[in-house]
Amino acid sequence: MKAIRAQIPHRHPFLLVDRVVEREPGVRVLAEKLVSVNEPWFQGHFPERPIVPGVLMLEMLAQAAAFLEPEPITDRPIFLAQVVDARFKAPAFPGDRLELEVRPEASFGGLSRIQGTVICDGRTICTARLLLAKGAPEAKQEPRP
Amino acid sequence: MADLKRQVKEMIIQRLKLEGMTPEEIDDQAPLFGEGLGLDSIDALELVLGVEQAFGVKIEDEAAGLKAFRSVDALTDFIAESQAGSR
Numbered sequence: 001m002k003a004i005r006a007q008i009p010h011r012h013p014f015l016l017v018d019r020v021v022e023r024e025p026g027v028r029v030l031a032e033k034l035v036s037v038n039e040p041w042f043q044g045h046f047p048e049r050p051i052v053p054g055v056l057m058l059e060m061l062a063q064a065a066a067f068l069e070p071e072p073i074t075d076r077p078i079f080l081a082q083v084v085d086a087r088f089k090a091p092a093f094p095g096d097r098l099e100l101e102v103r104p105e106a107s108f109g110g111l112s113r114i115q116g117t118v119i120c121d122g123r124t125i126c127t128a129r130l131l132l133a134k135g136a137p138e139a140k141q142e143p144r145p
Numbered sequence: 146m147a148d149l150k151r152q153v154k155e156m157i158i159q160r161l162k163l164e165g166m167t168p169e170e171i172d173d174q175a176p177l178f179g180e181g182l183g184l185d186s187i188d189a190l191e192l193v194l195g196v197e198q199a200f201g202v203k204i205e206d207e208a209a210g211l212k213a214f215r216s217v218d219a220l221t222d223f224i225a226e227s228q229a230g231s232r
Binding site: 081082106107108109110111113131133 | 194204
């Protein structure tokens with residue numbers, strides 16, 4: 001958990017990677033997210049029937065993709081630039097252990113495209129291609145005139 | 146060369162989903178990015194992949210991309226030269 005916080009700047013309640021299982025920078029990352037009923041979105045999504053919002057699965061894949069980088073990105077943020085062909089085949093619920101698998105497909109000019117898959121109980125529940133843009137190292141913000 | 150240029154234009158239209166556009170409507174000399182076709186950096190990655198898959202030519206880095214993506218003419222020349230070089 002400490003190593004995860006050293007790699008990416010996300011924090012509670014928006015840190016959506018709990019464990020990095022396998023990591024080969026530039027090649028493949030397998031991470032895990034353990035869905036807990038006390039996550040804030042379940043209060044409204046939905047009160048009687050908690051379901052992981054689909055967009056958060058894309059965010060989980062994007063956060064997992066940050067571990068493809070050999071260096072920490074804590075002071076050099078990565079932004080989501082495009083989502084291509086996102087498919088949600090089945091919902092995820094509290095108690096689920098989600099496996100997040102990401103592989104890079106191509107990169108050019110500070111942009112990298114990755115293929116991501118969310119697997120639950122051996123079944124693919126979400127696939128998407130994400131385009132990620134590397135930000136410049138964070139400089140001190142100049143006050144606006 | 147005219148054939149290759151047409152293929153390049155068709156690839157651009159197909160990869161970037163410029164629906165409703167015909168190869169004739171793309172100016173040979175107009176810049177692909179900014180003015181001209183008005184493409185952005187996200188389109189650039191798509192074009193790099195398109196050039197690689199359709200013509201078997203790799204655009205190695207940003208400098209090569211900057212040169213190749215100046216215009217359709219420049220991209221056609223780049224592909225022709227690279228294909229000739231690898232034979």
